[in-house]
Amino acid sequence: xxxxxxxxxxxxxxxxxxxxxxxxxxxxxxxxxxxxxxxxxxxxxxxxxxxxxxxxxxxxxxxxxxxxxxxxxxxxxxxxxxxxxxxxxxxxxxxxxxxxxxxxxxxxxxxxxxxxxxxxxxxxxxxxxxxxxxxxxxxxxxxxxxxxxxxxxxxxxxxxxxxxxxxxxxxxxxxxxxxxxxxxxxxxxxxxxxxxxxxxxxxxxxxxxxxxxxxxxxxxxxxxxxxxxxxxxxxxxxxxxxxxxxxxxxxxxxxxxxxxxxxxxxxxxxxxxxxxxxxxxxxxxxxxxxxxxxxxxxxxxxxxxxxxxxxxxxxxx
Numbered sequence: 547x548x549x550x551x552x553x554x555x556x557x558x559x560x561x562x563x564x565x566x567x568x569x570x571x572x573x574x575x576x577x578x579x580x581x582x583x584x585x586x587x588x589x590x591x592x593x594x595x596x597x598x599x600x601x602x603x604x605x606x607x608x609x610x611x612x613x614x615x616x617x618x619x620x621x622x623x624x625x626x627x628x629x630x631x632x633x634x635x636x637x638x639x640x641x642x643x644x645x646x647x648x649x650x651x652x653x654x655x656x657x658x659x660x661x662x663x664x665x666x667x668x669x670x671x672x673x674x675x676x677x678x679x680x681x682x683x684x685x686x687x688x689x690x691x692x693x694x695x696x697x698x699x700x701x702x703x704x705x706x707x708x709x710x711x712x713x714x715x716x717x718x719x720x721x722x723x724x725x726x727x728x729x730x731x732x733x734x735x736x737x738x739x740x741x742x743x744x745x746x747x748x749x750x751x752x753x754x755x756x757x758x759x760x761x762x763x764x765x766x767x768x769x770x771x772x773x774x775x776x777x778x779x780x781x782x783x784x785x786x787x788x789x790x791x792x793x794x795x796x797x798x799x800x801x802x803x804x805x806x807x808x809x810x811x812x813x814x815x816x817x818x819x820x821x822x823x824x825x826x827x828x829x830x831x832x833x834x835x836x837x838x839x840x841x842x843x844x845x846x847x848x849x850x851x852x853x854x855x856x857x858x859x860x861x862x863x
Contacts, residue, residue: 613704624740687715
């Protein structure tokens, strides 16, 4: 998990929002939203079902607003929400132009599965200002799950009067992460339906964050930092011993979990099938398994040792 602290550009320094918008490294998609009938939009028609799923948030977590967005790499997205009014306002007024959370969803780094962002990091955002001033929801937290081909955003919010929740969302972030997985399960049919091309929103003037660009900021050389801090080994700790797997061993295991054969993994990793099999064999032996142990045994052993493969993302994979 990555807790993000970020000082965004001060929007008050920009008299022109378009200038503010263009200050980020972004590209645009081509079609427009003027033809969208928001009364029939999927985020409106599914809102009642989403509210029912989110009842635990309302009843037990002092939360009054929930929004799920799955943003695809081609610029289309689906949205599920408990507040169709705010979401309609957001799209109709094109506030999506000023959403900057996309830059937290980079996929190319080694460890980049989940990011947790308190809304205090976006206090100057036109989106946060509008939702707070016009809809009374200004306290919240955003979870970002980077996936293959898309990114999922979970937004949790509560009323401005609940200032104490600003800290509690951070302290109990694990509860929100559990809810995200509960939502994946409970809303699976709704998400699947919303993923259909005719249900997605195609946002013409929405900006897409380029995954391969880095901001140029004084004394912050991100690309160099990421290059020099790549671990060569991954430690798997237990109470009694410390085991380390090499980066290549972990990469081979990740490919294995994705259903790839040793031959397919070799093509991805630019190595022979036999070398891949050797890396997997060495991984099993290090973990105390038989050399010929199956895929499920290898993965199960890693999870037993509290090593979560889902938190790993390798650039070449």
